[in-house]
Amino acid sequence: MKVKSILVSCYIALCGLSFPAYVHAEENFVHEDVMQNLQEGDKIALLMVHFGTTHDDTRALTIDAINQKARAEFPQLDFREAYTSRIIMRRLAKRGVRKLNPVEALAQLKAEGYTHVIIQSTNIIDGIEMESLRKDIDQMRPLFKEIRLGMPLLYTPDDYKQVIDCLAEKSREKTFTILVGHGTYTPATAQYAMLDYMLQAEGHSDFAVGTVEGYPTFDNAVDRLQAQKKITQVQLVPFMFVAGDHAKNDIAVDMKEALEEKGYKVTPLMEGLGEQPAIQQIYIDHIRFILQHKQVDIVKKKKDYANAKD
Incomplete structure (x- = not known):
């Protein structure tokens, strides 16, 4: 178990426990550090998922910027990227730029022997793009020991408050x-x-x-x-x-x-939200949170309620 011990030690030293305790409602998550569950031979990756853009100028300031920040913040996680917009992916392909969609990226991770995947999207709200991403993940989930998905920018009231504080500066x-x-x-x-x-x-x-x-x-x-x-x-x-x-x-x-x-x-003001360091940090905090918390299975939770004694 030496590999696991080294990974956990590096994880604690490099990431710490600096995320806000209020990032997500405790009722929906239980504390479970994925790094402490790794066994010898396990491999873990961080998959950043973006809607995407064909505009090189804004991509460099937003998508590329948060990718770089995520790599720096979580060096213990092997980094990968995926886009969700098939239109954007098709247009980029005509320019010789290939981007994988989430299913393709997960299939590649499986082929490379990864057993655990942390996924964080740069979606703003919990809308149809998040719904689509969850369906892609459910399709691939049986291939891995565990996949965890972080939340979009706006999820809890505290997320909104942090975003508002950032916007107020504008x-x-x-x-x-x-x-x-x-x-x-x-x-x-x-x-x-x-x-x-x-x-x-x-x-x-x-x-x-x-x-x-x-x-x-x-x-x-x-x-x-x-x-x-x-x-x-x-x-x-x-x-x-x-x-x-x-x-x-x-x-x-x-x-x-x-x-x-x-x-x-x-x-x-031609500036994407992804250009703002404070906004980037919210996404980073969401990654850090999901590394140490597992979302509750609502179906299991309801079954437990049904079988509990009053």
């Missing part, structure tokens, strides 16, 4: 800031509304959240702006991990022009 005097998220057609769009609500509850009345394809809509955010009678300057901020097509077209062109037609002076 505020400008006498300027209204509209955060523009991608949005979704599923009930998961309520997570954007929660962010908007918490911004107001935290006293950030000069912020509003809108989305390209969900609720709150961009028009909802503009209504909030117009209620601020003395505001003439607007800052448009992508609430997206990368500043790609939506940022460069929908936000920097269409939304900017729509606001200018209403008489506002508009400044698009």
Whole structure:
């Protein structure tokens, strides 16, 4: 068991126990350090999963940046990467750049003898991309001793609070800031509304959240702006991990022009969330948490409840 002891010692020394205790609700997780469960011959990897982008400029500042940070933070985990957008992967392939999807990346890890995989996505909300990723993982889970999946940027109320604190630093005097998220057609769009609500509850009345394809809509955010009678300057901020097509077209062109037609002076901030060190750190904290905590199987939990004595 010498290999296991060395791995655990390195893990404790390099990672410590510095993650916030409130990262996730304790009811949904139990403390179980995956590093302490490794047996001789086991191999563990960290798989970072991104939606992806075809824009080299924003990829270098976001995806590549957090990949580098994850490698540095978790040297005891062999690093791998996957993309989930098949459209982006197809377009990159035409340029000679091949990215694996999650199933392909896991199949490769299995072929290389890995037994444990920690997966962390850079998704913003727990929406259809997370749902798709979980289905990919379930398909491959029987091939490994264990796969653990970290949570997206926004999961617990404390995640929202940390994100809001980070976004508040982007505020400008006498300027209204509209955060523009991608949005979704599923009930998961309520997570954007929660962010908007918490911004107001935290006293950030000069912020509003809108989305390209969900609720709150961009028009909802503009209504909030117009209620601020003395505001003439607007800052448009992508609430997206990368500043790609939506940022460069929908936000920097269409939304900017729509606001200018209403008489506002508009400044698009072409910066993806993934560029901000504080945002990157939330993802790193999620990885550190899932290394030491295992998510509760809700089906098993309900069976235990059914068999328990009152």
